Amino acid sequence: xxETGMRPNHYTYNALMSSHCKIDGVKRALTLYQELLKxxxxxxxxxxxxxxxxxxxxxxxxxxxxxxxxxxRYGVAPTVPVYNSLIDxxxxxxxxxxxxxxxxxxxxxxxxxxxxxxxxxxxxxCDGGQVQVAARFLELMQKSGINLNAAAxxxxxxxxxxxxxxxxxxxxxxxxxxxxxxxxxxxxTSLIDGHSKEGKMEIAMAIYTEMIAKGxxxxxxxxxxxxxxxxxxxxxxxxxxxxxxxxxxxxxxxSITVSVLVHALCRENRVQDAVTMVLNYSGQKKHGDIRxxxxxxxxxxxxxxxxxxxxxxxxxxxxxxxx
Numbered sequence: 421x422x423e424t425g426m427r428p429n430h431y432t433y434n435a436l437m438s439s440h441c442k443i444d445g446v447k448r449a450l451t452l453y454q455e456l457l458k459x460x461x462x463x464x465x466x467x468x469x470x471x472x473x474x475x476x477x478x479x480x481x482x483x484x485x486x487x488x489x490x491x492x493r494y495g496v497a498p499t500v501p502v503y504n505s506l507i508d509x510x511x512x513x514x515x516x517x518x519x520x521x522x523x524x525x526x527x528x529x530x531x532x533x534x535x536x537x538x539x540x541x542x543x544x545x546c547d548g549g550q551v552q553v554a555a556r557f558l559e560l561m562q563k564s565g566i567n568l569n570a571a572a573x574x575x576x577x578x579x580x581x582x583x584x585x586x587x588x589x590x591x592x593x594x595x596x597x598x599x600x601x602x603x604x605x606x607x608x609t610s611l612i613d614g615h616s617k618e619g620k621m622e623i624a625m626a627i628y629t630e631m632i633a634k635g636x637x638x639x640x641x642x643x644x645x646x647x648x649x650x651x652x653x654x655x656x657x658x659x660x661x662x663x664x665x666x667x668x669x670x671x672x673x674x675s676i677t678v679s680v681l682v683h684a685l686c687r688e689n690r691v692q693d694a695v696t697m698v699l700n701y702s703g704q705k706k707h708g709d710i711r712x713x714x715x716x717x718x719x720x721x722x723x724x725x726x727x728x729x730x731x732x733x734x735x736x737x738x739x740x741x742x743x
Contacts, residue, residue: 428456430464438470446474465491465499472502476509484509500526504537511544519544539571546579554579555592562599570596574606581614586623589614605631609642616649624649640666644677651684659684673701675727683733691734698734701725 428436433456437449453471456463468491475483488506491498503526510519523541526533538561545554554576561568573596580589589611593603608631615624628646631638643666650659663681666673678701685694 430461430467434466434470441470441474441477446478449474462494465496465502468496469502469505472505472509476513481513500531500534503531504540508540516544516548535567535569538568539575542572543575546575551579570601570604570607573601574610577607578610581610584618586614586618605636605639605642608636609645612642613645616645619653621649621653640671640674643671644674647677648680651680656684656688675725675730678725679730679733682730686733694734698730
């Protein structure tokens with residue numbers, strides 16, 4: 421770019437810095453940041469947000485604080501996305517107190533938190549085991565007339581499902597609809613997964629039927645939750661019917677889907693069928709023997725179906741079968 425006489429601008433630098441933060445860490449992003457300063461450009465809020473995200477990913481918390489202070493030095497006012505990054509990074513670093521302090525600071529400055537801010541806080545509180553605090557926070561925001569998005573409710577619903585508190589999960593979904601926020605595929609998948617893990621397959625299937633009726637398309641996670649639930653319940657026929665439905669909708673299974681089905685087949689003493697399935701998903705369409713199944717296994721990235729869990733499941737099935 422420089423060879424053609426064109427000078428990188430803020431957008432160019434930020435795109436490159438963001439890419440490096442995600443791929444190979446913040447070090448190269450810092451080099452680009454220094455280059456930006458030498459070029460005479462003054463960093464803007466977007467550049468600082470990218471650096472803050474990068475430092476959090478690298479667990480360089482002191483550098484996060486220094487970068488935030490640098491904003492004042494360059495006369496750059498903090499924005500809502502900057503605070504969202506601070507709140508999110510603090511929660512993920514295990515410092516809920518600092519995250520909530522950042523939230524208080526932004527409101528004190530007169531900045532209006534957006535829907536992402538609230539979903540970040542609810543998710544952060546839930547991840548930290550403070551589900552009741554998250555529920556009260558969400559209720560307070562709702563009563564204050566603040567616009568919330570599905571992600572905030574989904575975070576709470578997902579946590580209730582993980583805790584086995586399915587009644588509260590369903591009640592939260594109902595509240596969500598009452599305030600005009602329609603449940604989406606994430607909402608339904610959390611509810612289906614929660615009920616499936618508790619063996620409540622009739623309710624799980626009723627939720628699945630409702631989502632289809634409302635025009636919400638299931639994804640691989642939805643089907644995997646249902647398949648896992650039915651397989652665990654011993655209903656292998658329904659599990660494979662759902663797999664067939666996935667295929668008809670051109671939804672590719674993931675490694676968990678395949679592992680669950682392989683485990684179900686082995687549990688039913690259908691080990692050869694399990695071997696055939698692994699061979700098929702390994703790209704070997706022709707029936708092979710057990711030895712070829714393992715000799716062609718790979719752990720390379722991009723060849724994750726089947727993965728190591730699938731093969732271990734199959735090995736256990738073969739062992740039980742005496743092979």
